[in-house]
Amino acid sequence: MGQFPINIEEAIEWLASFGGELDGGVTRTLYSQPWKEAQQALKGWMEDAGLLTNYDSIGNLFGRLPSPHPNAKTILIGSHVDTVKSGGKYDGAFGIIAGIMALDFLKKKYGQPAINLEVVSFCEEEGSRFPLALWGSGMMTGLYSYKDIVDIKDSEGISFETAMMAAGFVNSEYRVRKDIQTFIELHIEQGPTLEKVEKSIGIVKAIVGQKRFRITVKGESNHVGTTSMKWRRDALHGAVNMIHDLYEIAKKSDEDLVTSVGQLFLEPNVPNVIPNQVQFTVDARHPNESVLRSFCQQFSQQFQEHAKKKDLNIHVEMWHEVQPAQMDNKLNEIIQNICTSSAISFYRMNSGAGHDAQLFARVCPTTILFVPSQGGISHSPLEYTSTKELETGLEVLIQILHQLAY
């Protein structure tokens, strides 16, 4: 028919046309018009590939290649259809596209599987329209409920529920599925690791835990020229000593630990006045919860000591926390063997960003596979992965599903 894409390259451009922008960016936020059109188009493509389609009550879209066995469990594969504002063409999209293409291939070549194979296009993962992330997988895994969207509005004041209803979905009882046996996500890395180590596939050991803090340091404003160094309560001097030590402590941890100060505000922020207040954020991540907790305790304690030494007040507030999620070892071994026997290079690594897979990991064997991101760039119109790299990802996914379901 020519209506639907016939290869990965075409499929990426086709899906990116829903919410596509002049600079190559894509904006497809939850329940928006481009979002609706993208889900409807994907539904059409799934049906064209011979899959049984349906939406759940919040807008997750499914395409099923059923087993003939009535009590068969389901292997779910897929990713999210929503994007950040001015995001790229690959984030989320690739996982859905690869899922549909894998099932199309397997159906044509091997017919019906012994275990149901199902591709999902999650309605939402990014948290880019409403201040809530992982909505699609959160509801599917029973970890979220409708309570989580009460009182949530977008930047234009539209409530979550109003937007959902406008897109044709209603706040009805959500039925958590019991048949999901395995979840597999294929995603771009969104970081530079695979490119740096020159490997084709990232096999994810864990999605890191995150702790985010807001630190407020208070001292006293004074005239720069007339206040001797020894009488100052310089909030920035204190904050700089804290951040300096944050990185020193990080150096002593293992190389899975990442930490960063991304935001910092000074007051009054005038060249000839000693700052009386500094507010800064600390983002710390590690795949092991106890390592992460110990790191955060160490730097918090060091911050308190610096504040005491310089007669400053300090307030440390943790405003965001995500537990690490361990990917399934057995699944990863299967994938590693597939790569080895197909002479596809791989790298075992952690995911520093969050993904739908982190919620499925709590309820069933789950893993996530990465393909390289050029320059590590993501959440940008410059996001790019070559067709060859995408094809390698699809090839591995097909082999996994063949091995698990036939």
Added chain:
Amino acid sequence: MGQFPINIEEAIEWLASFGGELDGGVTRTLYSQPWKEAQQALKGWMEDAGLLTNYDSIGNLFGRLPSPHPNAKTILIGSHVDTVKSGGKYDGAFGIIAGIMALDFLKKKYGQPAINLEVVSFCEEEGSRFPLALWGSGMMTGLYSYKDIVDIKDSEGISFETAMMAAGFVNSEYRVRKDIQTFIELHIEQGPTLEKVEKSIGIVKAIVGQKRFRITVKGESNHVGTTSMKWRRDALHGAVNMIHDLYEIAKKSDEDLVTSVGQLFLEPNVPNVIPNQVQFTVDARHPNESVLRSFCQQFSQQFQEHAKKKDLNIHVEMWHEVQPAQMDNKLNEIIQNICTSSAISFYRMNSGAGHDAQLFARVCPTTILFVPSQGGISHSPLEYTSTKELETGLEVLIQILHQLAY
């Protein structure tokens, strides 16, 4: 008559009423209506005290107690009548008030001096309306000229010259006076030193030199979670190491050195993105030019090394520079002896802020005396010095002038 103040306390409140605000602050910027009214009122008070008054062509106001000798030189005393926006009642004002009251007292008690005594109310020092400071003393000392005000406008787009003409002064040839033999300024300290050391009079050794820098550090933005610490070009990490070392190097200098980072901007300043740019200011001051220059060279070199180590780009720009001004040793000895014999406690110190005296120091023997500032607070409605402390300052000034001019 009751029209003019009869003591210091009254005089401070009286002068503060021109441009006075509800919260006790004073806004009296150059050539504004409150400025004109204040100068006119001061002229009236000077005349009431028997002084010969005149304005120069830019609006500096003089009140003269003449010597009978036709070729006598002049000892000039005074300070500036302009204020910062929402400034205090004492900054500048006290030096003028004390000058008028000293001359009034000396005239009544001792009659005509051997050397002319003259009080000046400088039109401008703060740079708070136009981006040019020390206008009054700059013209008087011949260090400034009308060229310095070409193309200068205030925040409302009014040119310097237009404002000057509207206040009744014209851009005519400025005649630099040749008769000024000595300049003495009495001023509030604007810092906490006298209060901390519990002394009544600060005898200023030097007004510090200043160098102000703007440092731009450039790295690369990346996702906090997906970029290993070893692959980052984190502009803030680099900047923090630089600022940390700035303070360490300062510690190794003598205690006259002050330095501060008052302003800092991060980009993109988002919690989960590694900063790609940090821009910050460094303000460094010391009474000795070579010590100051050496300090600045040291930290600049250290900054370059940090940038190199972390593969960051750095640009160091010096955007403001003031040479140190040495106060006159002989004058200071006279003042010290006066304090000692009158049992008035004093402290020899530097001035970390700029003053009209720093320009006079280049053309004639000059000094500046401080009285304490409560809590070191200045440029604020909370600026305060007790009447007793002001009276001590006036008493010392009277004794100096008596000793020098009679």
